[in-house]
Amino acid sequence: MTEPNMPVTEDELHALVxxxxxxxxxxxxENWLDTHPEDAARVASWRAIGDAxxxxxxxxxxxxxxPTLELDRLAKRPRSWMIGVAAAVLxxxxxxxxxxxxxxxxxAAAVASAxxxxxxMREEAIAAHRLYIGEVRHAIEVRAEESHLLPWLSKRxxxxxxxxxxxxxxxxxxxxxxxxxxxxxxxxLLMYENExxxxxxxxxxxxxxxxTSFRYQETDKFGAILWVADNYGWVVSGPAGDKPRLKxxxxxxxxxxxxx
Amino acid sequence: MIAFRPSVEAMIPALRRYARALTRDADIADDLxxxxxxxxxxxxxxxxxxxxxxxxxxILTNLNRNxxxxxxxxxxISQFNEDDEAGANGTEAEGxxxxxxxxxxxxxxxxxxxxxxxxxxxxxxxxEIQGVxxxxxxxxxxxxxxxxxxxxxxxxxxxRRVK
Numbered sequence: 552m553t554e555p556n557m558p559v560t561e562d563e564l565h566a567l568v569x570x571x572x573x574x575x576x577x578x579x580x581e582n583w584l585d586t587h588p589e590d591a592a593r594v595a596s597w598r599a600i601g602d603a604x605x606x607x608x609x610x611x612x613x614x615x616x617x618p619t620l621e622l623d624r625l626a627k628r629p630r631s632w633m634i635g636v637a638a639a640v641l642x643x644x645x646x647x648x649x650x651x652x653x654x655x656x657x658x659a660a661a662v663a664s665a666x667x668x669x670x671x672m673r674e675e676a677i678a679a680h681r682l683y684i685g686e687v688r689h690a691i692e693v694r695a696e697e698s699h700l701l702p703w704l705s706k707r708x709x710x711x712x713x714x715x716x717x718x719x720x721x722x723x724x725x726x727x728x729x730x731x732x733x734x735x736x737x738x739x740l741l742m743y744e745n746e747x748x749x750x751x752x753x754x755x756x757x758x759x760x761x762x763t764s765f766r767y768q769e770t771d772k773f774g775a776i777l778w779v780a781d782n783y784g785w786v787v788s789g790p791a792g793d794k795p796r797l798k799x800x801x802x803x804x805x806x807x808x809x810x811x
Numbered sequence: 812m813i814a815f816r817p818s819v820e821a822m823i824p825a826l827r828r829y830a831r832a833l834t835r836d837a838d839i840a841d842d843l844x845x846x847x848x849x850x851x852x853x854x855x856x857x858x859x860x861x862x863x864x865x866x867x868x869x870i871l872t873n874l875n876r877n878x879x880x881x882x883x884x885x886x887x888i889s890q891f892n893e894d895d896e897a898g899a900n901g902t903e904a905e906g907x908x909x910x911x912x913x914x915x916x917x918x919x920x921x922x923x924x925x926x927x928x929x930x931x932x933x934x935x936x937x938x939e940i941q942g943v944x945x946x947x948x949x950x951x952x953x954x955x956x957x958x959x960x961x962x963x964x965x966x967x968x969x970x971r972r973v974k
Binding site: 561562565566569571593596597599600601603604605606607608609611612613614616617619620622625626761763764765766 | 816819820823824825827828831832837838839841842844845848849852902905906908909910924925927928929933934949952953956959960963
């Protein structure tokens with residue numbers, strides 16, 4: 552219940568900007584602004600925030616929808632990935648406003664996160680990186696010079712593994728090894744080294760997960776870029792604090808991997 | 812009865828925009844949208860009408876909250892933070908200013924501000940999405956606006972000094 556003659560409140564100034572003001576208060580608020588320049592300036596600055604947000608972000612809504620977000624693809628994802636989500640997904644709204652749909656949980660609270668194979672892969676890759684880069688004599692199992700390194704690892708992980716040429720990053724391939732994943736699957740680890748002895752690893756494993764773009768994450772003193780493509784997960788690991796370099800290495804791995 | 816999938820599909824551009832403004836990182840944003848869509852599709856059978864728009868925004872907002880909470884638990888995580896718009900262009904600089912100002916907000920304030928100003932939702936809709944009374948939404952909005960105003964004013968002061 553609003554009275555046209557009540558004094559104007561702070562809430563009403565905000566409501567004016569957001570078109571939430573009841574019609575019978577509009578005149579009062581606008582009159583107030585005509586006679587209170589400081590409030591008028593604040594209201595103008597709030598409107599400017601909206602303009603800035605639209606100027607910066609509206610273009611995102613105009614972009615073509617990326618293939619990773621196509622509903623037909625997403626609808627076909629393997630079920631095993633989504634165990635436990637269905638019940639947890641449902642969210643309750645309060646009964647008002649005609650918004651209502653079934654829910655298990657009364658609160659509009661957390662959506663439980665499904666077990667995340669991508670994150671599990673990242674953790675295993677970092678653990679392998681951390682463990683093996685510290686080895687002096689046995690950092691790798693099969694040396695780069697041995698011709699069966701790549702055919703062997705490729706056969707084990709079920710795809711043609713190529714060791715990218717990282718000489719432009721001053722990195723030389725030392726060799727590689729085969730690793731077990733906690734789900735029983737195989738992973739290939741290639742290790743590179745520069746003249747200062749700094750090491751970078753490339754980890755590849757079959758992974759049932761949808762394609763992702765690059766993700767970067769730091770854990771302790773390590774940085775890792777990971778991505779998923781064509782049911783394989785990849786992780787490039789190296790020292791923390793140099794994301795652009797790791798990203799360049801990751802790009803090289805993709806580009807050189809795609810040459811058939 | 813509304814057509815479920817076309818309604819969800821029609822929301823994808825807006826969800827991408829909201830996610831991008833919420834997280835500042837294009838990759839994280841799209842992953843968040845993807846997770847939202849997957850969960851929405853899984854619940855198609857269980858959706859009995861109502862506002863799909865608000866529902867989708869709610870899922871995305873909650874997923875982001877979970878993501879941030881789980882990040883906070885891990886040691887030394889740094890956010891993917893690429894400034895690829897390093898242009899001398901005035902509007903690009905302003906774009907960075909508002910982006911930077913957003914990161915200074917507490918998550919609930921940021922999400923309230925974006926849902927109202929960028930996504931055009933009503934106070935009532937935002938209250939339902941955030942699971943709080945309308946009054947709380949309004950106070951989050953007021954605080955968000957005050958913070959952003961002083962952040963942007965601060966930027967202008969810096970520019971003047973440089974000149």
